[in-house]
Amino acid sequence: MGRSRFATSIILALSLCLMFIGIPKAEEPHYGLGKLATEADIKAWDIDIAPNGVGLPHGRGTVQQGATLYAAKCAACHGQTGTEGPKDRLVGGQGSLDTEDPIKTIGSYWPYATTLYDYIFRAMPFTAPQSLTPEEVYSLVAWLLHQNGIIEKDAVMDARTLPTIRMPNRDGFISDLRSDGPGR
DSSP, rough: OOHHHHHHHHHHHHHHHHHHOOOOOOOOOOOOOOOOHHHHHHHHHHHOOOOOTOOSSOOOEEEEEEEHHHHHHHHHHHHHHSSSSSSSSSOOTTTTTTTSSOOTTTTTTTHHHHHHHHHHHOOOOOTTTTOOOOHHHHHHHHHHHTTTTOTTTTEEEETTTTTOOTTTGGGHHHOOOTSSSSSS
């Protein structure tokens, strides 16, 4: 025997109501793993530097300071001049990207000097990432930009000057039209 139309309508209406207001679920088991992120936790990870310089910290560095730091903290992996390795080559390669053997370096490939700061701060030195102070990072960026012929020997890098550096391959990339473009 079938249900009446009235009973079917009532069941359908109740089902829809329960679907919209929800039925309490059994509480998920807790395993004692993880914790809610605090404001301090989030701030510690909010270290990105945008191409337009948003996020750059206070501090400053010079080419001369960078030369000393590079010799002490970077040369073992990238060579005394940034060309020898054994890890990635950092200097030279200008004009090689459209050849059979492109050399991707800071001077030939990198589109923004500000994101160079971001990468060095986050990932270098390889054995102790995020151990460099803002002054050390600005100094290393200054030395690397100078070695690549992008800035003069007496240049000072800081949150004001670094975003003004025009990298040789700035226009070598296609913009992602789904966003507002570089930066924030």
